[in-house]
Every structure is written in structure tokens, then in C-alpha cells.
Amino acid sequence: MAALTRLLKPSSSSSTSLLFRRSLSTTTAAVSEIQSQHHQSPNFSDPKPSRNFQWVFLGCPGVGKGTYASRLSNLLGVPHIATGDLVREELSSSGPLSRQLAEIVNQGKLVSDEIIFDLLSKRLEAGESKGESGFILDGFPRTIRQAEILDEVTEIDLVVNLKLREDVLVEKCLGRRICSQCGKGFNVASINAKAENGRPGMSMAPLLPPPHCASKLITRADDTEQVVQERLRVYNEKSQPVEDFYKNQGKLMEFDLPGGIPESWPKLLEALNLDDYEVKRSAVA
Ligand code: AMP
Numbered sequence: 001m002a003a004l005t006r007l008l009k010p011s012s013s014s015s016t017s018l019l020f021r022r023s024l025s026t027t028t029a030a031v032s033e034i035q036s037q038h039h040q041s042p043n044f045s046d047p048k049p050s051r052n053f054q055w056v057f058l059g060c061p062g063v064g065k066g067t068y069a070s071r072l073s074n075l076l077g078v079p080h081i082a083t084g085d086l087v088r089e090e091l092s093s094s095g096p097l098s099r100q101l102a103e104i105v106n107q108g109k110l111v112s113d114e115i116i117f118d119l120l121s122k123r124l125e126a127g128e129s130k131g132e133s134g135f136i137l138d139g140f141p142r143t144i145r146q147a148e149i150l151d152e153v154t155e156i157d158l159v160v161n162l163k164l165r166e167d168v169l170v171e172k173c174l175g176r177r178i179c180s181q182c183g184k185g186f187n188v189a190s191i192n193a194k195a196e197n198g199r200p201g202m203s204m205a206p207l208l209p210p211p212h213c214a215s216k217l218i219t220r221a222d223d224t225e226q227v228v229q230e231r232l233r234v235y236n237e238k239s240q241p242v243e244d245f246y247k248n249q250g251k252l253m254e255f256d257l258p259g260g261i262p263e264s265w266p267k268l269l270e271a272l273n274l275d276d277y278e279v280k281r282s283a284v285a
Pocket of ligand 1 (some may be wrong): 010087110222260
């Protein structure tokens, strides 16, 4: 942790890179090979570059980053790493950080960059020792500083920015449930947002749990209306600039979710030029 803190000081950005880079060594081994390719616009039509995917999912709380990142992770065979999950794992442990984190998370604030880098480095190291390569990051980077440090240590191929109307986001967060046993996410909200002010209407069926999960559902402590509003405010202040950071690099793919999973998933695959990939994968499965 001390080394990471040192690394995060602006004056020692190169040593910061070195430390965090250690956790990313599997992927950075191929960075020089792909650097020339990634200084151009991302090539969405070539979904399988010479090393595994290094993607980032951005988007407001409740937009569905976890849902779509996890589906793509299964499809592409790369780990889905959600910093929110790493924070919640730490929260549920009896470690020294737990109480400090609970206070921050339950107010809808962001955890410090140092803590996030520490949790993420550990997760990447654990994955590396199991032979993982590539990643789909969800909920990271959330500040310009996180994006800059990530940029120093590895090359991101593509950033998917999921978008949804704000009233729907709030309803989705309030309907979100998690099975306390298997950890799967569900949503009990039945959304029927009317068309207004030029925005199209939107319907989303609930994503209900199977019977064996139904009695074990819990709600995240930060999914209350007040905390969701604060998380949206924090997103607009701290995380929206990250969208521009990647837009300026030509890596941002904006994706307006047209509805729930049945409508959105095929369209997302199409936007990523992966629709054919899914068909081919299921044909050989
Ligand atoms: P999420 O599940 O992505 O909504 O994250 C839950 C909470 O974890 C957030 O509200 C933050 O308090 C914290 N968190 C997750 N990722 C980050 C990050 N990259 N930077 C700072 N805090 C984070």
C-alpha cells in the first residue's frame, strides 16, 4: 500500500506505472506489438486482436454495465472485473478497511484512488496467477486520475459508454436485487417510461429470480433513492469527464440502450460487430 501511495504521487508517475504494470504484466507483454494499431481508431470489425480484449465499460449507476459486461465476458472468454464488486467483497470482510469503506459507499461517494488501485492490483495479480488475460473493466476508471494512470500502464482497446434516461436509471437502481447465496443480480422493476420532451418511451420487463433465489434476495445499501441521486451527481461531476478523455482518444463507443436485455443485447453485439461471433461460438459449442 505504501508503495502504491508513493506511486500515485504526481511526481513519481513513472514508478506508479511500474507498480501497477506488474499486475498487468500478462497483457503488457503484448502492448508494444499492438501500440501502433491502437494509435489509430479502434477496429470494431476485428473483434479478436492478437492479444486478449482490454475493454472498459462506462455509464451511470444502474445503466446495466455489470449485466452487459458479464455477458460479453462469457462470450469473449475474458474476465469481467467490477471495482464495485471488489469494494463490496472488502466491505463484507472483517478487514480494517471495511468500516471506513461502508461509510463512503453508503453515502454514494467515491472511494479513494489509492484504495481502488490497491484492490484492483490484487484482483489482477490473482487473475494473472490463474492464467487470465485481458479484461472487461466495469466501474473503473471513474475519475480522470484513474484513467490517466490506467493509460500509463496499459493500452485500452475500446470503451463502451452505455446510456439510458435518468428517470429509468433511478427506477432500475431501486428495483435491483441480489441473491445473497449465488450473487446473481435481478431486477423487480417493471419499467414503462412515457415518451416526453422528444425522448422515446421505454419499457423494460422485470428480470425475476428463479424460485431457488427468490427467498434470498437482498438490496444493496446504496440503492436507496437518496443515495442513488447522490451517485448520479457524483457520476456527472467526476466520471463524465472520463467519457471525454476516451472520446478524445477515439476509443469511445456510445451506446443508447433501446430497452431491456432482449432488445439491447443483440443491438449491442451488432454495434460491436460481434453478432456473427456469437453465432459462430454457439455453432462450435
Ligand atoms: P458500483 O457497484 O460500480 O456502483 O460501485 C459501488 C461503489 O463502490 C461506488 O459507489 C463507489 O463508492 C465504489 N467504487 C467502485 N468503483 C470505484 C472507482 N473506480 N473509484 C472510486 N470508487 C469506486
